[in-house]
Amino acid sequence: MNFRSLEDFWAFYMSQHSKPSTRRWHFVGTLFSIIFFLCSLLFSWWFLVFAPLSGYGCAWYSHFFVEGNVPATFGHPFWSLLCDYKMFGLMLTGGMDREIKRLGKKPVLQVF
Template structure:
């Protein structure tokens, strides 16, 4: 019996979001997939804003579904990989917003 205490990893193989984000970007190399992420995130944000503004919190569920639906369509039909959210849900969620911010700031060139 070992005396060593095993600590669960924060996210499998990544010690920080800074380590995760380059992997996340590689998983989103297809521009249609990225575009679908941008559309889903933006629509989801608009729906969530509506829910918060009107107090109709039932719309938070469609906001979440909208964001993930567009993203997963991008992965399954264009990127042909499994969404990172399946293994790294928190970092992946953060990655969606950082990637959208990077896009809005012009950090991705058009190819």
């Protein structure tokens, strides 16, 4: 599947993250990856090993066992990473329900 813009990919990305628990797993994984990255800057570069392991581990778990699909990272790694941080920011600021409405999906309760 070829996408012409990040906005086109974003709509696809959100369709692959339709369940609230999938998005929560992504949030946790992204949060841990940020924490491990910061720890690598402050303490030891060894923490950097855990950044992608925690981020992708949580995300891929949610795709295989919660959402029941293949992670978009496999086909579009760069755009998936950008959209993951976009989703993280929307969840952090409480804008995820508004974005789901904008894309024409049913809003869900946010835990974060």
